[in-house]
Amino acid sequence: MIEWPESKIHAFQKTLLDWYDHNKRDLPWRRDHDPYHVWISEIMLQQTQVHTVIPYYERFMGEFPSVADLANADEGRLMKAWEGLGYYSRARNLQKAARQIVQDYDNVWPRDIAELQKLAGIGPYTAGAIASIAFNQPVPAVDGNAFRVFSRLLEIDDEISKPQTRKIFEQVISKIISQERPGDFNQAIMDLGSSYMTAANPDSDHSPVKAFNQAYIDGVELNYPVKNKKPRPIEVDYFALVIRSSAGILMEKRPDSGILADFWTFPLVAKEDLLAFSGQDEFAEDEDALTAMTDYFAQQYGLTLAFQFLPVKKVTHIFTHRKWLMTLLSADLTTENDLSLFPGRFFSKEDFIQHAFPKVQQKLIDRVNSLDE
Structure with missing residues (x-):
C-alpha cells in the first residue's frame, strides 16, 4: 500500500473537490444537509440504483416529511410506500430508528458516529455519511465506492470482504479526507466510484484523479479491489399456488422470521418438503x-383441492444466498372449507391494492396476469 505525503494529500483534495463542485450530480437529497434526508436516501440506496431511488425518495418525503411522521406512521402505509425497493427489513428499521430519535x-x-450506530439499521457507512454530510464531521463513509476508489x-x-479490512480503509481515508469539507469529499468519492472508477x-x-491512481498508472486497475468471489446462490425449487374461490385468492402469511418475514404471498411449498411428505426421492411424472x-x-x-399446472414459465428470484425457482400451480376451491388450520386468508381485489408485497410476489402476480393478456 502506498502512503501519500501531506503535499500530495492536499493536491488530491483540491483536485477532487474542484471536480465535484463543477460536476456533482443533482440529487434531491443533496439540496440541503438535513440528517433525515441524508439518512433516508442512504438507506434507500443500499442494494438499489440511484435512478430507481429518486422517485421513491420524493414520494417517501411527501408521505413522511419528518422523523416524527415516520415514527408515528402506520406500518401498512410505510410498507406500501417502500413496496418495490425490496429488503423490507430496511423500512422496519427506519421506523425503529425514527422512534429512537423521537423517544430516546x-x-x-x-451527531457522534458512535451514537448514530446505536440507531436501528445504521452501520458504520451510514453513520459516517450522516456525520460528515449533515454535521460536517471529518469521518470516512466506507462503502463499495470507497473500497474501489482508494484500493x-x-x-x-x-x-x-474481511471485517478487519474496513478498519484499514477507515484509517487510510481519515488521513486523506478534507477537514473543511468532509461531506462533499465523501460524496465526491461516491460520484467518482460510480462514474470514472x-x-x-x-x-x-479521462478521470479527474488519474494522476493519483497508482493502479491505473501501473496497468493493474482491474485487480482492485481485492475480493473473493461470492459463492453462487443455492437453487431451491418451490411450487407457488394460485388458489381461487368466490372470496378471492388464497394468500399465506409468512412466518415472523426468515426470508419474506411477515409478508403475504401465494402459498409456497418447497419441492423438497413435498417429496419428503410423499416419501419419494423425485417425482417420476408431473402428475405425481x-x-x-x-x-x-x-x-x-x-382443504380439498385438485391442482393443475399453469401454462407459464417458472418464476425466478434471487436472494443473497438463495435462488428460488417457482412453478405455478392453480386450483379452485368450490366448497366451503375451514381455514382455521391454514396460515392465511382470501384476498379480494381491494386487498391486493391496499397491501404491500415483496418483489418475488409481484413477479408471481405479473406471471399470472400474463395469462390474461
Whole structure:
C-alpha cells in the first residue's frame, strides 16, 4: 500500500473537490444537509440504483416529511410506500430508528458516529455519511465506492470482504479526507466510484484523479479491489399456488422470521418438503407432483383441492444466498372449507391494492396476469 505525503494529500483534495463542485450530480437529497434526508436516501440506496431511488425518495418525503411522521406512521402505509425497493427489513428499521430519535433523543439527531450506530439499521457507512454530510464531521463513509476508489489510488491489497479490512480503509481515508469539507469529499468519492472508477470498464483515461491512481498508472486497475468471489446462490425449487374461490385468492402469511418475514404471498411449498411428505426421492411424472400437493393440502390444512399446472414459465428470484425457482400451480376451491388450520386468508381485489408485497410476489402476480393478456 502506498502512503501519500501531506503535499500530495492536499493536491488530491483540491483536485477532487474542484471536480465535484463543477460536476456533482443533482440529487434531491443533496439540496440541503438535513440528517433525515441524508439518512433516508442512504438507506434507500443500499442494494438499489440511484435512478430507481429518486422517485421513491420524493414520494417517501411527501408521505413522511419528518422523523416524527415516520415514527408515528402506520406500518401498512410505510410498507406500501417502500413496496418495490425490496429488503423490507430496511423500512422496519427506519421506523425503529425514527422512534429512537423521537423517544430516546427528544427528537434531536445524535451527531457522534458512535451514537448514530446505536440507531436501528445504521452501520458504520451510514453513520459516517450522516456525520460528515449533515454535521460536517471529518469521518470516512466506507462503502463499495470507497473500497474501489482508494484500493486503486493506493494499491491496497487487503481483501475487502474481511471485517478487519474496513478498519484499514477507515484509517487510510481519515488521513486523506478534507477537514473543511468532509461531506462533499465523501460524496465526491461516491460520484467518482460510480462514474470514472466503476467496477467494470472504468474510464480512467479521462478521470479527474488519474494522476493519483497508482493502479491505473501501473496497468493493474482491474485487480482492485481485492475480493473473493461470492459463492453462487443455492437453487431451491418451490411450487407457488394460485388458489381461487368466490372470496378471492388464497394468500399465506409468512412466518415472523426468515426470508419474506411477515409478508403475504401465494402459498409456497418447497419441492423438497413435498417429496419428503410423499416419501419419494423425485417425482417420476408431473402428475405425481399434483397428486402429492392434493394429498398435502388435505392432510395439513383439511382443504380439498385438485391442482393443475399453469401454462407459464417458472418464476425466478434471487436472494443473497438463495435462488428460488417457482412453478405455478392453480386450483379452485368450490366448497366451503375451514381455514382455521391454514396460515392465511382470501384476498379480494381491494386487498391486493391496499397491501404491500415483496418483489418475488409481484413477479408471481405479473406471471399470472400474463395469462390474461
